[in-house]
Structures are given as structure tokens and as C-alpha cells.
């Protein structure tokens with residue numbers, strides 16, 4: 511089973527979210543939110559459905575302009591999408607007509623990197639995600655987990671300083687998502703990348719993260735911030751440890767009322 515690499519010197523970016531809010535017409539998705547993500551940290555964001563998690567991620571990605579407030583990366587105000595930010599979605603973003611290798615190299619191709627160089631980098635990232643043996647395969651020949659690994663390899667090929675992951679393993683079975691989550695944690699730590707990770711699974715949040723942020727029902731705001739005091743080397747059996755089980759329970763207690771509130775909201779809106 512995959513274990514976690516030791517943390518290296520962080521080369522990730524610092525993310526400073528200052529008073530960021532976002533409305534869609536009359537719908538206030540995100541209430542003014544402040545949060546700082548330390549360089550190289552791995553933070554999970556949990557909260558009830560529709561509370562504004564994806565909205566916050568999109569704002570940090572520069573894909574949505576906040577209604578109020580500002581995002582600063584290493585002190586510089588964010589004004590739109592940037593190539594150093596890698597985004598991983600639930601549905602593996604792979605191009606079916608390209609091989610795994612050329613999918614992994616795709617973002618570099620868009621950036622104008624020459625064929626030999628981008629293929630070399632892509633081979634290296636495929637090795638990191640355990641897909642070297644499938645470089646010449648096409649996505650339809652892969653399992654869902656392998657397709658998501660390909661999408662992750664594509665993001666890693668660009669050597670991002672920030673990875674934003676929006677329920678990246680939500681479509682996968684429990685065992686595969688645990689393996690892939692630990693892989694993502696390992697490669698992010700090796701590279702010192704800052705990660706913000708949205709998940710509906712509290713145990714996944716606890717297993718992978720340094721910190722778990724809990725959002726309220728819409729309009730979303732961060733109502734709790736738990737430090738995950740588990741050993742740096744993460745393995746699935748850690749979830750059985752009393753510290754982890756206790757933290758899962760505390761996060762769940764915090765989220766439960768919000769989930770009920772969100773469901774009541776959705777029933778009436």
C-alpha cells in the first residue's frame with residue numbers, strides 16, 4: 511500500500527483569501543471568507559452539498575471573479591487563471607483520441623513546450639503516478655482510476671505550485687480513491703505543492719490532510735478549522751487509530767447540522 515513521502519522544502523505558493531464573497535444574482539453562494547493556505551500545505555474543504563465549495567475553488571483558480579474581496583498568491587493579487595495552478599475535477603479530463611503519454615503531455619503542448627521535452631517530462635510524471643506501463647494505451651483501455659491518474663499526470667507535468675482538486679476521486683470505488691488520494695498526497699509533498707482538496711468524504715479529508723476546513727450551509731463560510739495531528743506518513747490503517755476516529759467524529763458533528771440546514775434550504779428554494 512502506498513505510503514507518504516517525507517515533506518520536502520515547500521515550493522508551493524501561499525494562498526491568501528481575503529474577504530472573498532460570491533453571489534449569483536440574488537443567490538449568495540459564498541459569504542465573505544478569509545483563509546490562508548501555507549505553502550506546501552494539504553488542506554481539505556468539506557461542507558454540505560451546495561454550500562459554495564466549488565465556488566471558492568473556482569475563485570482561487572481565477573475562473574470566477576469574486577463579488578467582493580481578493581485572492582493573493584504569494585502576495586500578488588490574482589486577476590485570472592494562471593498556468594502554475596493545476597485543477598483536477600471529478601470527471602477525469604482526458605482526451606479520448608490521445609494516448610496516455612500524449613494526454614499527460616497535453617498541458618505542456620498548450621504551453622508551447624517542444625515534443626521531445628514534453629514527452630520526457632510526461633514519462634516522468636507517468637512514472638510518479640504508476641502508469642509507465644500504459645504510456646501507449648488510449649483512455650478507453652483504462653479503468654476509471656487509471657483515467658484519473660492520467661488526468662493527474664497531466665496536471666503534474668506542468669509542475670504546478672498550487673493544485674485545486676474538486677472531489678477528484680468522487681466517482682471511484684473506496685479502495686481506488688484511497689490509493690489515489692495517498693498518491694496525490696505523496697507527489698504533492700515531494701514537490702512541496704500547496705493543495706486545496708474538496709471532498710464529501712470526512713475520512714478521506716482526515717486521512718490526507720494537514721488541516722480540514724468545514725463550511726456552513728449556503729451562504730458558505732468557514733465555520734471550523736481542524737488541524738490533523740496524525741503522523742506525517744499516512745497509511746489507510748491510520749483511520750482506525752483513536753485520534754483519527756475522534757477527529758472524523760468531531761468534523762461530522764460540526765457538519766451534520768449544516769447538512770440538515772442545506773437540505774431544508776434546497777427543499778424550499
Ligand SMILES: Nc1ncnc2c1ncn2[C@@H]1O[C@H](COP(=O)(O)OP(=O)(O)OP(=O)(O)O)[C@@H](O)[C@H]1O
Nearest residue numbers: 534537539557558559560561562563564565566728
Ligand atoms: N453559475 C452559477 N449560477 C447560479 N448559481 C450558481 C452558479 N454556480 C453555483 N451556483 C449556486 O451557488 C451555490 C454554491 O454552489 P457550489 O457549486 O459552489 O456548491 P458546492 O458546495 O461545491 O456543492 P456540491 O458539494 O453539491 O458540489 C449553489 O446554491 C449553486 O446553486
